[in-house]
Ligand code: HEC
């Protein structure tokens with residue numbers, strides 16, 4: 001293999017031969033046994049029928065900083081839809097400039113994860129959406145204060161009425177979470193990989209196809225499979241070899257905090273890899289900025305294998321084919337505040 005890269009006279013020919021040899025004829029079939037293309041319509045969610053009114057309300061709430069106690073922090077602050085659905089920070093900055101404990105995952109395609117958060121502690125997106133509102137380091141608000149804020153703006157009341165007709169009490173914390181879930185269900189990003197799975201051979205480059213082949217042959221796909229190329233199950237981070245303590249900080253034991261089972265120490269949800277090229281830095285600690293480095297670390301920690309540089313390049317080429325197209329999200333015009341809207345809190349609560 002080394003010769004292919006050092007023989008100056010025939011690099012192109014050699015590369016082509018390598019490509020042809022290493023892409024199996026039944027690549028699509030094999031891939032379809034492990035991965036699933038994104039659906040072409042907005043996915044349904046349990047106990048929350050999705051309507052256009054709910055999506056529109058959820059979008060407004062997602063972008064509204066008045067959901068936070070300070071009036072500064074919106075969901076979009078940390079899950080910026082213009083930058084891959086995350087904040088590109090090591091760990092997030094929230095209320096009062098506090099630094100949170102973990103890296104923010106993307107909200108794009110999050111609907112397809114088995115459960116939400118790095119440790120899967122929220123069963124679904126509606127359960128998840130209630131977390132950040134109340135987290136002291138994120139939005140530092142209370143459900144009561146949030147509902148009071150929303151009820152103080154007649155436009156919001158009108159939108160909740162339209163989104164939840166037939167319910168006695170419409171402006172509620174539950175309905176806030178359901179509207180956000182409906183909006184998030186639309187944040188689906190079809191990528192070249194989907195086009196390939198759906199039958200378009202030209203959608204992926206030869207390098208990307210070799211990378212996909214390698215991704216399955218090496219066993220990456222045993223943890224990163226399904227619709228989100230991950231997000232489907234829980235595995236020890238460091239199943240073969242423990243990562244360095246800066247990448248796997250000792251105090252965050254992952255899923256252990258959810259299940260309290262000894263075998264869940266340092267177990268995390270296999271990261272969903274769609275749009276991973278846009279969501280650096282990597283891992284729950286956010287300590288790795290470079291995608292090639294993240295892939296090499298997976299080789300040693302999860303496979304017990306020192307990946308060759310050209311293997312890492314091909315795997316990254318495949319990961320690039322997971323960068324999708326965001327639906328057009330027009331920035332919403334939000335309801336105006338009134339005399340009864342609670343005033344923002346600028347001091348850090350509890351201090
Ligand atoms: C201060 C930054 C911050 C704010 C504000 C914030 N989030 Fe997050 N979000 C995070 C972090 C950090 C995590 C990961 C936390 C963990 O796993 O313990 C996360 C996780 C998530 C996830 C789970 C994704 C996955 O792959 O598991 C979703 C969905 C999400 N947030 C949506 C929202 C919504 C909706 C809002 C607004 C109501 C919001 N976030 C507000 C930082 C933030």
Ligand code: HEC
Nearest residue numbers: 219220223235237268269270271282283284294295298302
């Ligand atoms: C045994 C299961 C397992 C295997 C095999 C595995 N991974 Fe992972 N992967 C994980 C887990 C768990 C995480 C989350 C680690 C964390 O930060 O806690 C992860 C995280 C990642 C990340 C970081 C994503 C992000 O958003 O931060 C990348 C990239 C990645 N894996 C790629 C790969 C590649 C490429 C391979 C094959 C060389 C591979 N993985 C093999 C379980 C696995």
